[in-house]
Amino acid sequence: MSELNVENRAGAVPYVARPRRAAAIDVVAAVVAFAILAALPFLFDSKALLDFVIRCAAFGLFATSLNLLVGYTGLISFGHGMFFGLGAYGFGLLMQRANVSIPVAMVCTLAITAVAAVVIGAICVRLKEIYFAFVTLAFQMLIHSVILSWQSLTGGDQGLRGGIKRPVFWGIDLTNHVQLYIFSCALLVIGLLLMRQIAQSPFGYTLRMIRDNATRASFIGINVWRAKLTVFVLAALFASAGGMIMSLFVSGAYPEFAYWTISGEGIFINMLGGVTTFLGPMVGTVILLILNDTATRLTEHYGLVLGIVILFFALGLRKGLMDFAVDWYRAWRDKAKEQS
């Protein structure tokens, strides 16, 4: 499959086999981004800034993984937050009860998430549009209810109590705030790099084709169900990683992590940042968290502020910020070409 003439909604170019150089550029960009992030604690003496970036890492991974479904495959999931919650609870429970090291707990949590995602995805991805959205929401509420009800394991609505131990591994001590920050940044950058490779791979362009015309995709021999299920599971894994970062940040796991509002925030982040660019959700995450932190400081009417911003984006702009940025860049480039 060297070339697919996929009609991209966002006006992107058709898929052409990606040169290795492009992947190398991604790797270099990731290393530079990590280096900049890792330098921040040494440039600014602000614990709040580190907290902010850790939260950005958790929600950024979650929102970008949701964009693999929403933006790239056209699967609007209202229940993606269940995997965020599953990651937080899986990791927290393993650390509290199984007495394993952090990397082992992380790998096991990803395995648990993968199994859950395969089962749930196998049912959900057969459905289209609103039916898919509602069934994912139903599964999310099911998992949330299980967390609330299974008190002996999850602590019910009080969450996992007693803190999450963070034993030293490979010389990394996550009880140290700066090390936790750098670890979270590393997970974020690695996660984004992997998702970028998925999005730009032939599989990623297959997803775009399914989004634009699933019937056409199946006619040329693509197993649409399998492709959808694969991306559903992959997205779940990255969302789970986001949940693990959050559980490390708050040293616990709470039912709210698996509640539908987390999925709603994910959708909103995608609206804010835009779904037609890879970094749109990351930009949306930063905007939402700044908006949240600022509005909480200045007013008690956070909901009103957020509602106005949602209306502004949904009715006024009808695009995310990165979509505008890309449009402006293209217009500027075309103009520059004309002038030359």
Add this chain to the structure above:
Amino acid sequence: MISERGRVPVEEGKMTKTGKPGINRRTTLALMGAGAFTVASPWVARAQAKTIKIGMPTILSGRVAQLGTSSRNAVMLEVEKVNAAGGLAGRQIEMVVRDSKGQPQEAARIARELVNTDGCEIILDGEASSGSFAVHEVARDIGVLCIHTCSEASSLTADPKQHIPNAFRCVRQGIHDSIAGGSYAANIAKAKGLKKWATCSPDYAYGRDTTAEFVTYLKHFAPDVEIISENWPKLFQPDYTETVTKILQAKPQALYSALWGGDLTSYIDQANIYAMFTQMEVFAVNMADYTALTVVKNLPKGIHSGNRYIKTYPATAENAAWGDAYKAKYKEYPTNWSWQNATAVMFLSEAAKKANSTDGKKLAEVLTGLTIKCPFGADGTVTMRGEDRTLVGYAIGWGTTIPNEPYVPEVKSGDWKQIFALEAEWKKSKGYT
């Protein structure tokens, strides 16, 4: 070589050159010291007069916003008194209150931000349920002095895994209410022959735990009691018709409910339509709180309730004055959360006086086991019990409602000795001790 006086010694016979009378080393040091003092004195003065910031993450929006607003009101009422009396060990208190929207991750973030960015030295945790556990972990992580003021979950302080030297809980507890309620209800059950009971409580940890504990102690004191119907409506459920009719069909002689706030008032309004309160004795642990008492359209006579906050119990002039002062200032009655938050500020004030310091560690040491005078104490005092850093000795009792003020005219006090004895057994049964 320069002499001690700063003059250069000269050899004998040579022209004597007297060193230029100037500033010697001692003078230099003295001047430097004086200069430093002059430059620094405004800073020293400012540091001494510097306000102490106390951070408070709480819920100021959504369905339980009243938790946060009534907590904040009470805190501000007490802080004004403390500041007027000279502050906390001479430092004026500045409160920084933020809305967590009831989300634990936000509660944790805000608590960290309050300490790390806003410079708060003490945290009053006005969070409920999971939010309080999230703030507790922040206190464990960064070591800030933290007083929980709203979370009634017993495990927050009963579970030894939760024990940290810098966290305290200034809140009533479900286990205390259940023991006092079980004892009170058992006496009524024996006197009136109430053997068939039903329960109706919200379907989450607080509702299930409190109900289970109440039933345990009811049966402990009145072994003949039998539960014939259990009902678990969802938290914030709007329609209780199904639950009400199910209970009526079961025909119990008495009903216990741990519903609270808007859920309880909705339930009573809807159950009134079916004349439920004329058909059975009702025990609603959370009824005697102005948030419920003043909102119910037709408050039935004779509902048995634990005290949450009413200004007539404890029946002291101090409590009545406090309730009136709150109402005069905020044009509404205080809530159960209000007295708890006010008590937390009273504890801080007293601890700062004893420690003569606002240092978190010193305050924590003094707070452990501290007894203070308090309008909300069963005997005019309350204690921050040393072993689990939690509030005991607060006024706890049960009585029956009337439709108008004072709403619960006679409250029968719970016996703290009995509560302590049974609480110790409960802790053992849970594996906490």
